[in-house]
Amino acid sequence: MSRKIKFFAMLLICLSALQINSWADTNSIRVGLFYGSSAKSTYRVEGSSLAVSLDGQRIWDSGASRISASKATIYYSSNSSSSYDAALSSGNLVYYRNGAYYPASFSQESGYERSISVDIVFEADNGRSLAVQNSQTLYIEGSDFFVSIEGTKYRGTANIFHNGKNLIAVNVVDLEDYLKGVVPKEMPASWNIEALKAQAVVARNYAVSNSNKHLADGFNVCNTIHCQVYGGYSAENASTNQAVEQTRNELMYYGGRVVEGYFHSSSGGKTESSENIWNHRVEYLRGVEDSYSLGSPYDNWTVTMSSNDIRLRLSQNGINIGDIHSLAITKSSENGRALELTIYGSQGSYTLLKERIRTVLGSNQFRSIYFTLSGANASAVTIIPAPNKSSLDSIFASLSMVMDKQNPSILLQNNSVSGSTFTFQGKGYGHGVGMSQYGAKGMAERGFRYDQILMHYFTGVTVR
Secondary structure, eight states, rough: OHHHHHHHHHHHHHHHHHHHHHHHHHHHEEEEEEEEEGSSSEEEOOOOSSSEEEEEEEEEEOOSSSEEEEEEEEESSSSSSSSHHHOSSSSSSSEETTTEEEEEEOOOOOOOOOOOOOOEEEEEEEEOEEEEOOTTTTEEETTTTTEETTTTTSSSSSEEEEOSSSEEEEEEEHHHHHHHHHHHHSSSSSOOOOHHHHHHHHHHHHHHHHHTTGGGTTEEEEEESSSSOOOOOGGGOOOHHHHHHHTTTTOOEEEEEOOOOOSSSSSSBBOOOGGTTTTOOOOTOOOOOOGGGGSTTTEEEEEEEEEEHHHHHHTTTTTOSSSSSEEEEEETTTTTOEEEEEEOOOOEEEEEEHHHHHHHOTTTTTSSOOEEEEOOOOOSSOOOOOSSSSSSHHHHHHHHHHHHTTGGGGGSSSSSSSEEEEEEEEEOOOOOOOOOHHHHHHHTTTOOEEEEEHHHTTTOEEEE
């Protein structure tokens, strides 16, 4: 690598770190609540003495405890006023733009012109209404710093805006208050406080390191399992709030950089290295022995599928290889997880890789890829012909792989199964990378502190 390339590589790393630190220093996070397929045409917001602000400046005191927000077409007069009440010449609708208030209507009136911008209308239950140009800095706030959005109570403010496709609802909240709504949704509040504190730190790391995940949608993170489950103030619990407060502002670091906070329910006895689940190696995400996870409800699970079930699952994912006659785990990790599941049919074969095994065959049934394949017709060794080679060369190549003790991650497994029914015996729940939640519970019950729990699951990190 040339000096110039090295310089720019280091510059990008520094800029990335600065971006994360700058975002964290603002102490707030934008959480997407309703967007995409969950977006609504109108949102109900409730709170104490609700007000609307734009760019940090309060522009309207609604005098109400409930308002609705929606997108609308606005017609407004050219006669501006310096206050909301002064602009109320007819009806109860006022249009705010560029620091001035204008009499407005939802329909064409004499002397009124149609707004050419995207506008958001706030209608209070006392009959007063305000229309404002669409903005991601347009907030609804309560006098007690709480708002309820579609029946769920949140700390902070509500930001409702149009992103060009949908009307989006976002909760803008302090980072630590956000975590108070995450931890009880991701881990039972009844668990040991040290486990809850470990979860609080991991969740904080996840939020900081994934702050750009939904920028294209107009927020930082969402409130679902795609990011972290978030239930707002309505989900808070005294124990989980204590865990957040007792670890306030603490993060995990590796080599001076913020760690990505990955976690899963139960490892089944071993966690997994990042490259065996995704496509990149991360030094602090190494697979470790994890006896602390044992004893969870997910220690062992079984899935039995017929060949027709598997054919249907494949077809639903655009994979058609005819009638299914056999399966084989053709590659596994050093920690025992299936990295390749090859499925053989009457019209060819197809190999599912890593986590796609779960997504194709059914993640609700396949709780992890830590499984073995068994059946009445199991063969001793699966030999798979290599492409573009003679049959004899292919057999020798496959036998060589089987005998290669220096590279256990490519050993072919002795669980090739043919027939009409296939049984998977599995362990654990989730991707297996990072902290096992049941493992954290087990460690906490054995007297380990939250930082010791984190350093067990995240190799070489510091907590500060």
